[in-house]
Amino acid sequence: MISKIYKTLLKRYDKQGWWPITPPGHVEPVYDKGPRTAKQKLEVCFGAILTQNTSWKNVEKAIVNLNKHDLIEINKILRIPKSQLAQYIKPSGYFNQKAIKLKSFCQYIKDNYQSSLELFFEKTIKTLRRELLSIHGIGPETADSIILYAAAKPSFVVDTYTKRILSRYGSISKKASYDEIKELFESQFGKNSQVYNEYHALIVKLAKTHCLAKYPTCSSCPLTKGCKKDY
């Protein structure tokens, strides 16, 4: 079922080019997959934190601000005052909390990996995940997003959309845990970063175009056939 849904979504929407990233010399993120510089990997980490319970459009504005002030750098984030950082990321919401979160993340990499994300990303997925979860402001979804889209290692990302879509479709119970859902996908595909990458992005696409929270457009939804429409 999980595998069939993937094929259907891929056929309907095609590849999504996640994670959106700022090309060198620019300030706005674009959907264009390819090899990442160390700075771009850090930008993915920041974006993963900034997008917590927030629309990506608002996060983009915050990232543009950070780019304009050349702040995608661990030690620069640590040096600027928290209140000033909060002003730059204001459009992404929860700006006071997120300023602390960005600094906590950078502090951890500085203290434990000589400010080198690349060094950090040499760790195994298991270690990476455990360490990420120990950092203030990083929960399961943010940790998995960083592992998958910044470190490019296979760790499936579960979000509110994933739960909504699968529970409406009838594949999981409404109170399934994060780890249960994650395991459902991973046991289906094995450790495949490419599939995890595309699948999560396709789920977001589906949730935004058809499987909306309030008024889902089931008649034109690619998954309407076979969906229990349980909401």
Added chain:
DNA sequence: GCCCAGGCTTAAA
């Protein structure tokens, strides 16, 4: 005005 958005932390039950 209301609801939602690519969650997480903290405190209370």
Added chain:
DNA sequence: TTTAAGCATGGG
């Protein structure tokens, strides 16, 4: 161990 409140902007 589960549940609630708080965080906050911008678009529909």
